Amino acid sequence: MPDINLRLLTVHRIKEALQAQVAVGENLLDTHITGIYASDLMSDILAYGKTGSILLTGMNSIQTAVSSYMAEFKAIVFLRGKKPTEDILKFAQGKGLILLTTRTDMYEACIKIAQIDGQLLPGSETAPSLDKEIDVAMHRFNIEGGDFTTAGMISTEIKEILNSIGYEPKLVRRVAISTYEGEMNVVMHAQKGIVTVKASDEEILVNLDDEGKGIPDVEKAMQEGFTTATEEQRALGFGSGMGLPNMKKNADILHVTSEVGKGTHVAMKFIVKK
Amino acid sequence: MKARECNHNWRMIHVAYGYIITEKCSKCEIISTYFTFEDRPPLEEYREGDHYWNVVESAQSFRFDFKCASCGQTEKFEELMGLLMCIGCDKKCEVAKLQEILEKEKTWVYVAFGFLPKASHKQLSAEKIAMLEDFFNRRRNSADSRIKIVSQELVADYSLCYGKVIKDVNMLSLTVPEEGAKQSTSHSGGK
Amino acid sequence: MKLQEIIEKLNLQVLTKSEAKNVQGVFISDLLSDVMTSANAGDLWLTVQTHHNIIAVANLVNIAAIVVTHGKKVPEETITLGNRYHVIILSTPKTIFEIASSLNAIGLKSQ
Numbered sequence: 001m002p003d004i005n006l007r008l009l010t011v012h013r014i015k016e017a018l019q020a021q022v023a024v025g026e027n028l029l030d031t032h033i034t035g036i037y038a039s040d041l042m043s044d045i046l047a048y049g050k051t052g053s054i055l056l057t058g059m060n061s062i063q064t065a066v067s068s069y070m071a072e073f074k075a076i077v078f079l080r081g082k083k084p085t086e087d088i089l090k091f092a093q094g095k096g097l098i099l100l101t102t103r104t105d106m107y108e109a110c111i112k113i114a115q116i117d118g119q120l121l122p123g124s125e126t127a128p129s130l131d132k133e134i135d136v137a138m139h140r141f142n143i144e145g146g147d148f149t150t151a152g153m154i155s156t157e158i159k160e161i162l163n164s165i166g167y168e169p170k171l172v173r174r175v176a177i178s179t180y181e182g183e184m185n186v187v188m189h190a191q192k193g194i195v196t197v198k199a200s201d202e203e204i205l206v207n208l209d210d211e212g213k214g215i216p217d218v219e220k221a222m223q224e225g226f227t228t229a230t231e232e233q234r235a236l237g238f239g240s241g242m243g244l245p246n247m248k249k250n251a252d253i254l255h256v257t258s259e260v261g262k263g264t265h266v267a268m269k270f271i272v273k274k
Numbered sequence: 275m276k277a278r279e280c281n282h283n284w285r286m287i288h289v290a291y292g293y294i295i296t297e298k299c300s301k302c303e304i305i306s307t308y309f310t311f312e313d314r315p316p317l318e319e320y321r322e323g324d325h326y327w328n329v330v331e332s333a334q335s336f337r338f339d340f341k342c343a344s345c346g347q348t349e350k351f352e353e354l355m356g357l358l359m360c361i362g363c364d365k366k367c368e369v370a371k372l373q374e375i376l377e378k379e380k381t382w383v384y385v386a387f388g389f390l391p392k393a394s395h396k397q398l399s400a401e402k403i404a405m406l407e408d409f410f411n412r413r414r415n416s417a418d419s420r421i422k423i424v425s426q427e428l429v430a431d432y433s434l435c436y437g438k439v440i441k442d443v444n445m446l447s448l449t450v451p452e453e454g455a456k457q458s459t460s461h462s463g464g465k
Numbered sequence: 466m467k468l469q470e471i472i473e474k475l476n477l478q479v480l481t482k483s484e485a486k487n488v489q490g491v492f493i494s495d496l497l498s499d500v501m502t503s504a505n506a507g508d509l510w511l512t513v514q515t516h517h518n519i520i521a522v523a524n525l526v527n528i529a530a531i532v533v534t535h536g537k538k539v540p541e542e543t544i545t546l547g548n549r550y551h552v553i554i555l556s557t558p559k560t561i562f563e564i565a566s567s568l569n570a571i572g573l574k575s576q
Contacts, residue, residue, distance in 0.1 A: 036562050037560070037562065038493065038560070038561040038562045038565070039495065039513070039561065040494060040495035040496050040499075041495050041513060044513060044535070048535070056562075058494055058495075058496055058499055059495075059496065061313070080499070080503065105492075105493070105503070105575070106492075106493035106494060106561070106565070107490075107491040107492065107493050107511075107565055107568075107575050108575055110493070110561070110562050110565030110566060110569070111565060111566070111569040113562075114562075114565070114566040114569060145317055191317070191318065286502060289502050291498065334496065334498055335498055336498045336501070336502060338502070357521075357525065358521070359518070359520065359521030359524065359525070359550075361517065361546060377549070377550070380551065382524045382525075382550055384521070384525065410525060410526075413506060413526065413527075414506050414525075414526065414527035415506045415507070415527065416506065416527050419524075419527070419551065421524065421525060437517075437521070438518060440497050440501065440518055440521050440522055440525070441497065441498070442496050442497050442498055
């Protein structure tokens with residue numbers, strides 16, 4: 001039997017390679033990494049990021065931290081000397097998300113990490129099954145429109161609730177990401193809104209109701225590619241950031257009704273597989 | 275070397291990231307823009323004088339000053355909103371006409387915009403535009419092509435420009451963009 | 466390093482007309498602001514952005530070529546502008562991290 005000295009890639013080894021500082025998570029540095037993702041776009045993090053990865057980015061906004069958490073990343077490296085602000089630090093501390101900072105740029109960082117002698121931890125494909133009965137759990141949250149610093153907080157809370165109930169991680173991730181998209185829409189386009197979650201052992205239902213400007217053409221908004229808003233649409237407050245196509249991809253059933261000037265109602269159903 | 279004798283070698287200093295906010299008045303439809311470090315633009319319509327402003331866009335950008343690496347002279351560039359590359363959308367526009375002539379010599383035309391509306395904001399002087407042009411051309415380090423920066427005085431109406439000032443829009447968007455966009459077939463020509 | 470060599474070794478798809486170019490470094494960012502403040506002339510720019518302002522930034526800074534990663538679809542409009550303004554756009558289905566590793570493996574250093 002060959003002596004396999006399998007060195008696994010940890011956050012600590014990446015930190016050393018990049019000569020990075022630890023902003024959050026000094027005690028979590030032995031965490032193993034399943035993947036490396038380099039991006040400045042949050043939509044990509046949510047769409048393509050692999051659970052257990054480390055993110056390399058030049059984009060230091062609170063939404064980077066929230067997106068990373070939703071995508072179940074373990075750590076973020078802020079490059080080119082970008083420093084996380086107070087709200088980012090607090091969020092990361094609360095979620096056990098490791099934050100590193102370095103002066104290195106993206107290319108150098110990729111090279112240095114590629115040169116580390118270490119293996120990525122294989123991602124886990126098996127999912128625990130939900131073998132306990134759940135009473136119907138209902139939760140209701142208020143969203144404040146325009147408040148980008150708290151945007152995503154409700155979705156993260158919902159994610160934690162669903163995780164603690166014991167739903168399968170992939171399902172929780174899909175629900176969390178869709179709810180996050182919906183929450184961001186309300187924050188970006190409405191005065192305020194309400195999210196309700198109803199979770200049972202059959203299904204998880206998430207409803208979002210807002211008093212925003214409404215969507216004039218729901219059909220169109222559901223189409224992928226309807227992301228580049230015209231000047232007119234932007235002037236009315238619509239456009240990129242609708243998130244509907246992504247929600248449609250993640251939810252098993254999605255219903256959207258809207259009235260211009262009144263608001264929008266989004267209903268999502270996620271089926272719990274046995 | 276005395277400042278006025280110096281053939282300045284400009285460098286960007288005091289680089290600071292922030293946001294360019296674009297607002298539109300719901301009554302008269304004029305556009306207003308400004309730079310801020312505040313990441314939360316007002317969500318609701320607000321009144322200021324005769325105008326009723328609504329935020330149309332918040333885009334990431336940066337501001338900077340110049341310092342000469344040779345003589346140490348500094349210049350502020352607070353009045354610069356950004357640079358727009360002419361894409362020739364309106365053949366009657368003075369900038370588009372200039373671009374058509376200059377592109378034959380591989381010179382690309384950019385318009386330096388101050389904040390809007392023009393009447394309410396200090397716009398860039400010819401001297402400052404020349405500094406910008408000099409900085410970027412030196413940095414490009416190319417014998418083959420150059421850029422020419424012109425004043426937004428040549429642009430009849432920015433709101434009609436198909437091109438947009440260089441800035442980062444939709445960075446907070448969670449939607450994967452352009453999945454349905456047509457992919458062009460690869461071009462097999464060229465060297 | 467010659468652009469053509471990079472195109473061949475990394476199996477990049479060429480979407481616009483191409484020209485002989487000397488690539489002097491690599492710059493990775495999706496933020497146009499970062500390219501304007503920090504990229505160097507002659508850099509190969511890796512990004513997932515595909516809207517027409519990538520042409521504006523590429524020419525302002527004199528990027529050697531743009532590599533659009535993750536198999537992102539580049540709109541016709543951007544390609545047409547690239548051809549008109551002599552900006553070379555390349556494409557790959559690989560991730561930024563993968564391409565960065567490959568570029569390093571063939572010997573391309575940062576400036």
